Amino acid sequence: MVSDVDGDTTLAALAHASALIASFLGPVLFLLLADEDDELVRENAKNAINFQLVLFAATLVAVLLVFVGIGLLLLPLIGLVDVIFVLIATVRANSGEIYEYPLTPSIV
Helix, strand or coil: CCEECCCCHHHHHHHHHCHHHHCCHHHHHHHHHCCCCCHHHHHHHHHHHHHHHHHHHHHHHHHHHCCCCCHHHHHHHHHHHHHHHHHHHHHHHHCCEECCCCCCCCCC
């Protein structure tokens, strides 16, 4: 579900972009810094955290599969998926949308 909400679009976009540098800790920081009434930043930060947690789990599985060989193919693919979806989410959040990553459950 993607919706338009009033809020600080810059912080919402940075909540996603920070994941490229600090995995799920960057969005956690923005979740903590966001005003309680700024739904745009809070929801985007939560969605970024959820996506990074899913990617972390996928990375752990890929590392285990390195011993079988397929992990060597999965690790770069996971990195590419991370960069592409974070960039899409950053642009959408900067436009004032709450971006939900595909196939990502709500964990937080």
